[in-house]
Structure formats: C-alpha cells, structure tokens
Amino acid sequence: MLPVSPLRVEHADVVVVGGGAAGLSAALAIAETAAREAGGTRAPVVALVSKVYPMRSHTVAAEGGAAGVVGDDDSLEQHVADTLAGGAGLCEEDAVRFVVERAAGELWRLERWGLPWSRTDDGDVAVRRFGGMSRARTWFAADKTGFHLLHTLFQTSLRYAGDDGVVRRYDEHHVLDLVVDDPGGPDARVRGVVVHDQHRGEPLLLAAPAVVLATGGAARAWGTSTNAGIVTGDGMAMALRAGVPLRDLEFLQFHPTGLPGSGILLTEAARGEGGVLLDAEGRRYLADYGLGPETPVGEPVPRTMELGPRDRLSQAFWHADRDGRTIPTPDGGVVLLDLRHLGRERIAERLPLVAGLAKQFAGVDPALEPVPVRPTAHYTMGGVRTDARGATEVGGLFAAGECASTGLHGANRLGSNSLVETLVVGRAAGEAALAWARGASAGRVAGGASGAGAGVGPGSVDADVVDRAADVADRYLAMRGRGTEPPAALRAELGRVLDADVGIYRDADGLRRALATVEDLRARYDDVRVADTGAVLNTDWATTVELGATLLVAHAAVAAALAREESRGAHQRLDAPAADDVPRHSLVALDAAGRVEVTHAPVGRADRGPDDGTRPSAAAPSSPVEGEGA
Amino acid sequence: MSEETVRLEVARQEPDGASRRDVFDVPFDDRTSVLDALQWVKDHADPTLTFRWSCKMAVCGSCGVMVNGRPVLGCETFVRGFRTSGLVVEPLAHAEVLRDLVVDTDTFVGKLAAVKPWLVPDGATRLPLAGDAAGVAPDVAPDVAPDVVPVALAGGPAPGEDVLRAVGPASGHRQTPGELAAFKGFAECIDCMLCYAACPQLDLAPDFLGPAVVATARRWDEDSRDGGELARADVLDTEFGAWPCIQVGACTQVCPKGVDPARALRDAQRVATETWEARQASTEAGPAR
Numbered sequence: 001m002l003p004v005s006p007l008r009v010e011h012a013d014v015v016v017v018g019g020g021a022a023g024l025s026a027a028l029a030i031a032e033t034a035a036r037e038a039g040g041t042r043a044p045v046v047a048l049v050s051k052v053y054p055m056r057s058h059t060v061a062a063e064g065g066a067a068g069v070v071g072d073d074d075s076l077e078q079h080v081a082d083t084l085a086g087g088a089g090l091c092e093e094d095a096v097r098f099v100v101e102r103a104a105g106e107l108w109r110l111e112r113w114g115l116p117w118s119r120t121d122d123g124d125v126a127v128r129r130f131g132g133m134s135r136a137r138t139w140f141a142a143d144k145t146g147f148h149l150l151h152t153l154f155q156t157s158l159r160y161a162g163d164d165g166v167v168r169r170y171d172e173h174h175v176l177d178l179v180v181d182d183p184g185g186p187d188a189r190v191r192g193v194v195v196h197d198q199h200r201g202e203p204l205l206l207a208a209p210a211v212v213l214a215t216g217g218a219a220r221a222w223g224t225s226t227n228a229g230i231v232t233g234d235g236m237a238m239a240l241r242a243g244v245p246l247r248d249l250e251f252l253q254f255h256p257t258g259l260p261g262s263g264i265l266l267t268e269a270a271r272g273e274g275g276v277l278l279d280a281e282g283r284r285y286l287a288d289y290g291l292g293p294e295t296p297v298g299e300p301v302p303r304t305m306e307l308g309p310r311d312r313l314s315q316a317f318w319h320a321d322r323d324g325r326t327i328p329t330p331d332g333g334v335v336l337l338d339l340r341h342l343g344r345e346r347i348a349e350r351l352p353l354v355a356g357l358a359k360q361f362a363g364v365d366p367a368l369e370p371v372p373v374r375p376t377a378h379y380t381m382g383g384v385r386t387d388a389r390g391a392t393e394v395g396g397l398f399a400a401g402e403c404a405s406t407g408l409h410g411a412n413r414l415g416s417n418s419l420v421e422t423l424v425v426g427r428a429a430g431e432a433a434l435a436w437a438r439g440a441s442a443g444r445v446a447g448g449a450s451g452a453g454a455g456v457g458p459g460s461v462d463a464d465v466v467d468r469a470a471d472v473a474d475r476y477l478a479m480r481g482r483g484t485e486p487p488a489a490l491r492a493e494l495g496r497v498l499d500a501d502v503g504i505y506r507d508a509d510g511l512r513r514a515l516a517t518v519e520d521l522r523a524r525y526d527d528v529r530v531a532d533t534g535a536v537l538n539t540d541w542a543t544t545v546e547l548g549a550t551l552l553v554a555h556a557a558v559a560a561a562l563a564r565e566e567s568r569g570a571h572q573r574l575d576a577p578a579a580d581d582v583p584r585h586s587l588v589a590l591d592a593a594g595r596v597e598v599t600h601a602p603v604g605r606a607d608r609g610p611d612d613g614t615r616p617s618a619a620a621p622s623s624p625v626e627g628e629g630a
Numbered sequence: 631m632s633e634e635t636v637r638l639e640v641a642r643q644e645p646d647g648a649s650r651r652d653v654f655d656v657p658f659d660d661r662t663s664v665l666d667a668l669q670w671v672k673d674h675a676d677p678t679l680t681f682r683w684s685c686k687m688a689v690c691g692s693c694g695v696m697v698n699g700r701p702v703l704g705c706e707t708f709v710r711g712f713r714t715s716g717l718v719v720e721p722l723a724h725a726e727v728l729r730d731l732v733v734d735t736d737t738f739v740g741k742l743a744a745v746k747p748w749l750v751p752d753g754a755t756r757l758p759l760a761g762d763a764a765g766v767a768p769d770v771a772p773d774v775a776p777d778v779v780p781v782a783l784a785g786g787p788a789p790g791e792d793v794l795r796a797v798g799p800a801s802g803h804r805q806t807p808g809e810l811a812a813f814k815g816f817a818e819c820i821d822c823m824l825c826y827a828a829c830p831q832l833d834l835a836p837d838f839l840g841p842a843v844v845a846t847a848r849r850w851d852e853d854s855r856d857g858g859e860l861a862r863a864d865v866l867d868t869e870f871g872a873w874p875c876i877q878v879g880a881c882t883q884v885c886p887k888g889v890d891p892a893r894a895l896r897d898a899q900r901v902a903t904e905t906w907e908a909r910q911a912s913t914e915a916g917p918a919r
Contacts, residue, residue, distance in 0.1 A: 052690075052692065053739065055690075055820075055821050056690045056691060056692050057690075060689050060690050060691075060820075061685050061689055061690070076794035076795075076796065077794055080794065100794065101794055102796075105796060105798015105799050105800065108799040108800060109798060109799050111803065112749070112802050112803070114748065114749035114855060116810055116813070116814055116853075118810070119805055119806060120807075121806070122804075122806075123804035123806040123807075124804065125802070144818075147689055148817065151817075151821075155742075155748050156749075158739075158743040158747060159746070159748045162743070171735075171739075199728065228690065229683055229685075229686070262687075265687075353689070356688075360688065360706050486673075488672075488674070529677075530677075531677040534644075534645070534729075536728065536729055537645070537729040537732055539672075539680050539681075540672070540677040
C-alpha cells in the first residue's frame with residue numbers, strides 16, 4: 001500500500017532544526033568558527049532547516065527585551081539571584097550561571113552586528129525595568145526587540161549563506177523526525193533528520209552526526225495564546241520519540257496582558273514603562289492580592305505591583321475575576337491596562353507596537369483609553385532536558401531556546417531571560433555540535449559521516465539509516481488522502497480543554513478531564529483526515545503533522561501537571577496549595593509501548609544526566625572553540 | 631461567528647499552473663480578518679486552499695495577499711469593510727505563484743542577500759558625502775575591535791567557587807538617539823513583499839532589486855556603525871539596482887509598517903550619482919586611497 005518514495009540524501013556536519021534566534025545563533029556560531037579557521041581544516045557545512053523562512057520565525061513577535069547586566073549598580077550575582085527567586089526552586093543553578101555570565105556578551109555581539117538597540121541621550125545602550133528583575137537590565141529595541149533581533153541575526157547569516165558558504169539554508173522544509181540509533185538506549189546517537197521539501201514536494205534525508213533542535217515552544221496548543229501558528233512543539237515531540245525526556249512541561253507561563261479573544265501579546269514593557277492595571281472600578285487591584293504596597297502611578301518599583309513576576313500577576317487576575325472585579329466580555333472577564341499618563345509621545349517612542357496592536361486589533365488608542373487585557377498562554381518553561389550547553393543524552397543531539405529545558409527558568413521564567421537564552425545556549429549548542437561532529441568524522445564516534453558536507457547521494461550513509469529514513473517519510477506521506485477525523489475539530493477541542501482545565505489554577509478533577517480528553521483526541525488523530533493529496537506545499541498535511549506533535553506534547557504536559565501534587569511557580573493546584581519541601585523536576589518519557597510515563601527527579605547535580613560523564617563531554621573535545629573557555 | 635456571510639472569491643492555482651476561481655460564502659463578524667476567512671474556508675469548505683500565515687499580529691510578514699487588487703496583510707485586514715463589495719483574494723503580484731496564494735520568496739531573499747544586509751564593521755568605506763574629501767570611518771569606540779574575553783573557569787565554577795565572570799564581548803559602539811533615528815525607519819521592514827506587488831516598475835524590470843531591498847540597503851548605509859556603503863553602491867548603482875525606480879510612490883503607500891521605500895530609492899539614486907562623481911574626482915586627482 002505504501003508508495004516507495006524516492007529519498008534524496010544530502011549531508012551536513014550539523015543540522016539545525018529551526019530558524020529563529022536559537023537556530024540562527026547556532027548556525028552563526030559554526031560559521032564564525034569556520035571563519036576563524038579559514039585555510040585550516042575543511043570548512044564545515046551547517047544545514048539550517050526552517051519550516052517557514054527564518055525571518056518569519058516566532059522570535060519575531062518577542063517584544064520587551066533581553067536581560068544582560070551592564071549597569072554599575074547591578075551585578076551578575078544579582079541577576080542570578082533574581083532568576084533563582086523567579087524559578088521557585090526548580091532552576092538548575094549551573095545553567096543560570098552559564099547564561100547570566102554570557103548574557104551581556106551576546107547582547108554586545110548583537111550590537112556589533114548592528115541591532116538597533118534603544119539608546120540613552122549619551123549614546124549608551126538603554127536598559128529598562130522588567131518584572132521580577134531587581135535592577136533595570138533589560139536591553140530593548142523599542143517594543144520590537146525580538147523582531148530586530150531576528151532580522152539582525154538573519155541578515156548577518158546571509159553573509160555566510162552564499163554558494164560556497166558554511167550556512168546552507170533549507171527554507172520551507174518540514175522536519176518530520178530524527179533518525180536515531182538505539183533510541184532510549186545507552187548508545188543512542190543521532191544520524192540525521194527526515195525532511196519534507198515543501199517546494200519540490202519530496203522527502204529528503206539530511207544525514208549528519210549532530211543535530212540542534214531549535215524549534216521553539218508549544219503554547220499554541222492552548223486556545224488563547226500569544227503564540228504564532230507555527231509554535232507547535234515539533235522538536236519536543238521528536239526528542240520525546242527519540243528517548244529524551246521532557247522536563248517540567250507542566251510549567252506554562254500565562255502572560256498577564258494579552259488582548260481578549262486573539263490572545264495577542266502586549267509586552268510587559270508597557271508596565272515597565274509605567275503602565276498600570278485597573279479593575280472594573282478603576283482600582284489597582286494587584287495591591288489586594290499580595291503584590292502591594294501600591295506604588296505611585298508612573299513610578300514603577302521593581303518586583304512590586306505591576307512589575308511582580310508574571311505568574312503572580314496572572315494568578316491575581318484569576319482571583320480578581322472570581323471576586324467579580326473584572327469587566328465581563330464575550331471573551332471572558334477583562335481588566336484594563338492604563339497607559340494614558342505616559343502621554344502620546346512616550347508611548348510612540350517606547351511602545352509603538354503596543355499602540356499599533358491596540359488600535360488595529362482592539363480598536364483602542366492607548367493614549368486616550370485604557371486597553372482591555374486578560375491572561376493568555378505564552379511560554380513553555382519546560383522542554384527537552386539538556387545541560388547548560390544544550391546537550392541531551394542522545395549522542396550528537398542538542399536543543400536550544402524555548403524547546404529546551406536547560407534549567408534556566410525553573411518554575412517561572414522572568415521576562416527578558418528567554419531571548420538571551422536563545423543567544424547564549426544557541427551559540428553554545430552550535431559550538432558543541434560542531435565539536436561533536438568533528439569527533440565523529442575523525443572516527444572517534446561510530447557513525448561519523450566522513451564525507452560530511454561533500455556529497456549528495458547515499459554514498460557515505462549506512463544503507464540502514466537510509467532505509468529507516470525512507471520508512472519514516474513513507475509513513476508520514478501515507479497520511480494523505482486518508483482518515484475521517486477533521487483536524488480542525490481536534491485542534492479546537494484541544495485548545496478548549498487546555499484553556500478550561502490546564503490554566504492558571506488547576507485541580508485533579510480538571511486535569512483528569514483534560515487527560516481523558518487529550519487521550520481521546522490522540523486516539524481520534526490515528527484516523528485524522530488529510531484531504532489534500534498534493535505533493536507541493538500541502539499545508540493541510542503539514543499542519544496535520546504539526547497537530548500530531550502538539551497532541552503528544554500536550555499529553556505530556558497534562559500528565560506532568562496531574563502528577564505534580566503541589567503548587568509552585570506557574571503550576572498552581574487549588575487542591576494542593578502548598579509547595580513540597582523538596583523541589584523536584586518532572587520528567588515525561590515514552591515507555592516501550594509508546595505510553596506517556598511521568599517520573600520525578602531531584603534538582604541539582606544529581607539530575608545532570610547529560611553531564612554525568614557518560615556522554616557528550618567524553619567526545620565533545622576539550623574545545624577548539626576559542627574564547628569561551630568551554 | 632454570526633449568521634452574516636460575505637462573498638469571498640479566491641484565485642486558485644495548482645503547482646502545474648492550472649488555475650481557476652472559487653467562491654465561498656464565509657460567515658464573519660466585526661473581528662474577522664481576511665486571514666480568518668481563508669482559515670474558515672480551509673477548516674470548513676476546502677482543506678486544499680493553500681496560503682501562508684503565522685503570527686496573526688502583522689509582524690512576521692507571511693500573509694501578504696491581494697484583496698480587491700490591493701496588496702495587504704491578511705491578518706490585519708478586516709472583512710467587515712467588504713460587506714457589500716465582497717472580496718477577491720489573489721496572490722501577491724510580481725511574484726511567481728507556487729500554489730494558490732503562496733508565491734516565490736526565494737527571489738526576494740536572493741535580492742536581499744545581494745545588497746550585503748549586514749554591518750560592515752571596519753570603516754574607511756563610508757562615502758565622502760556633501761563635499762567630504764576623505765572617506766569617513768564609522769564611529770567605533772576604540773575598544774570595540776577585539777572581543778574582550780575574560781577566561782572563564784573550564785566547565786564552569788569548581789565546587790565552592792562562587793565567582794561569576796562575564797564572558798564574551800564587553801563593549802560596543804556608541805550611537806545617539808539621533809543617529810539611531812537616521813536609519814530606524816528603514817529597519818522596520820518585515821520583508822512582506824507588499825511593495826513589490828504594488829510597484830509598477832516590476833512589470834517592466836522584473837530583476838529590479840525593488841523597494842524593500844533598497845530600503846534595507848539604505849538601513850545599513852545610514853547606520854553610523856556601518857562602513858559598507860561603497861560596497862552596496864556597486865550593487866545599487868546598476869541597471870537593475872536603484873535606477874528602475876521612477877518615484878511612483880506606490881511602495882510607500884502600501885507599506886504596512888510605515889517604511890518609506892520611495893525615499894530610500896530616491897536617496898540611493900542621489901548617493902549613486904555622488905559616488906560616481908566622487909570616484910571620477912579621485913581618479914582625476916591621482917591614485918585612490
């Protein structure tokens with residue numbers, strides 16, 4: 001029944017899956033390493049695979065900024081302390097230190113690459129206050145920081161993407177799965193990725209000894225979400241199937257200020273600049289929910305009132321809603337984000353995107369009227385378990401950015417810590433992946449592609465790897481023209497149940513309901529309808545493939561939430577309001593039959609699976625990468 | 631959605647080139663965007679309808695289409711304005727159609743790469759403008775050149791070692807708000823290609839670099855930290871560089887982000903002329919530096 005698809009094979013030293021900030025950082029780190037070595041060793045090839053075009057990646061929508069210590073009144077120690085406090089016991093301190101030490105360096109690197117950071121009158125880089133941060137240390141480019149960061153990275157990458165360049169782009173190529181030897185076993189090792197070329201309408205094996213997953217989060221699973229349509233958890237699902245556990249997935253950040261209905265993000269910078277939140281009576285309700293004392297309007301105080309941590313603000317909204325203090329709308333209760341006292345000029349200078357979004361999508365001019373807002377699903381704190389440099393327990397497999405759980409964010413991410421994580425860990429993972437690939441091609445690791453980067457065709461790839469890749473491709477392609485369950489209905493039902501029962505506050509009854517629903521949806525997905533049988537740009541099929549990943553990751557998140565019988569950070573249980581004395585990570589894995597299993601593991605060195613000496617560090621040579629003391 | 635519906639006509643095209651028009655009656659309310667309407671068709675009427683989208687907040691640049699002949703972003707264009715007229719949705723003009731509303735983007739990205747849209751750091755190539763005799767180096771802080779990289783302890787701090795050390799570059803350029811403002815407007819381009827659809831000159835000169843790419847080139851030229859203006863001038867001052875523009879201004883009118891590509895093109899033509907004159911003058915004056 002299955003058609004035997006002709007499988008094109010191409011080689012790379014490193015495959016990077018995802019073209020957002022983390023993926024571009026990984027690719028640029030490799031390109032720069034090659035540039036430093038020019039004339040020496042063979043230049044590497046990094047395949048940068050994006051299911052869109054890199055400049056469309058969801059990094060583009062990040063608004064507020066990126067944290068890095070620069071001021072004389074600030075210190076690395078204080079940034080570490082703030083991050084640990086926000087993380088409520090679940091941060092991995094080595095990852096926090098690793099990122100904080102490199103944060104400002106990466107932001108300066110972007111400055112040197114031309115990112116249009118907002119400036120002080122003297123021409124220094126300006127920093128602003130952000131929730132949970134005790135000092136002003138958030139660098140920003142108005143309120144389009146992610147947009148400028150992404151375009152600066154993408155345009156800089158074009159320098160290395162010429163005909164003989166190190167960076168070989170695969171735009172609008174949809175990654176279906178990893179090819180991994182011995183998944184879940186002690187010798188687990190990545191061999192490449194199976195890709196669908198959406199333009200040519202054919203599958204492709206990208207064979208490589210190292211792969212960096214940089215696929216972003218999974219918060220599009222929720223019905224009301226700030227996330228773009230492409231944020232579907234693809235890489236998390238691939239890692240899970242490859243035997244890498246997903247850690248702390250129950251910690252989903254709800255951003256306190258989204259537009260009702262659409263879920264469109266209005267950045268925290270609106271509050272950092274002095275915006276305040278009002279209930280239906282016009283009162284600063286946060287003071288009544290433990291975030292006080294009330295601060296003067298327009299004079300924000302760190303970690304107080306509107307600048308409290310995001311989880312606390314979203315929780316305060318929930319209580320205010322239950323107490324009847326919100327304004328009812330068809331999209332649920334709303335509160336008001338009041339920016340009027342900032343004045344039109346300041347709003348235009350510092351918050352132009354907020355002003356535009358409020359006008360275009362809510363019909364409100366924030367200089368004249370307060371903007372209705374409510375919490376919306378925003379950020380996946382958990383993800384693919386890695387060490388601080390993005391290494392997983394599968395040889396050659398790395399993850400960076402929102403799809404990874406390095407342990408930086410713990411139970412609650414501080415705003416502006418994630419953009420620097422994409423840069424720092426993206427770069428580190430790129431460097432580590434290149435080192436691994438070179439170890440592999442030098443024969444120190446079995447399965448190395450000695451001809452990596454050189455060829456097209458199956459020549460230097462084991463026939464077994466090609467066969468397995470072809471099986472994967474055929475299985476996915478066979479979804480076309482089959483099934484009865486419309487994918488749109490499954491997607492809508494998933495969003496509804498997650499919004500209803502896996503929100504800001506949870507309890508066992510709701511989580512059991514959600515789990516049963518997600519299991520049912522996954523069963524129905526086995527018979528999902530893909531009506532479009534076309535080969536080229538078949539978006540009906542591609543979005544249905546994404547839905548499969550989203551359902552798997554949502555299943556893992558709900559199972560982890562049910563298994564965490566305590567309240568901590570972004571995971572609040574009405575039926576278990578206290579935090580356990582000893583914080584533990586959750587780990588979701590698939591058993592031999594493909595069932596979702598949840599276990600727990602201690603925080604700290606004991607949980608450092610990838611770092612325990614059994615793997616990559618053994619083969620990631622004592623680094624050829626200069627400067628980072630890696 | 632309410633019971634009210636609107637007539638939506640969509641241009642369809644198979645990858646093999648076969649084309650047709652389909653018409654749908656799409657329910658809508660005051661908040662239904664053109665993108666929502668297309669998604670309604672895909673979810674409820676025809677799953678094969680093919681279009682791009684992602685952020686739904688007018689910043690990713692994916693969802694450009696023609697609506698009643700005008701290039702717009704589908705996510706921020708609302709159906710309510712077309713109650714009586716109905717909508718005709720077509721792929722962006724001046725780009726090859728790959729399938730239905732999805733057009734070729736590779737050509738655009740290739741043009742973008744051609745103008746070196748990255749910071750060319752070490753100076754002496756900034757143009758002698760307005761009578762300056764010598765090239766002007768960009769304003770680089772003296773300590774900007776080598777990465778200042780304190781060596782971190784290998785593998786992070788040893789047990790009991792609590793000292794945190796900054797790793798990586800520790801400085802950059804100064805740039806005043808005025809210097810930032812000189813190029814910031816051009817840096818707002820989201821690569822959505824609406825200006826290409828609007829530009830009549832692309833009918834006559836399909837290889838024209840086009841409004842957005844020239845705006846991005848000028849974004850870097852005008853950045854006080856950049857020294858790549860001469861290298862970009864080699865690309866802009868060509869038959870299909872900045873010169874096909876005849877200042878119709880359609881690009882600036884349709885830009886969803888307030889970029890002014892028409893001004894960028896005007897500036898690029900002026901700079902090309904001045905560069906040519908400066909090069910002539912330096913040739914006459916003796917060997918160039």
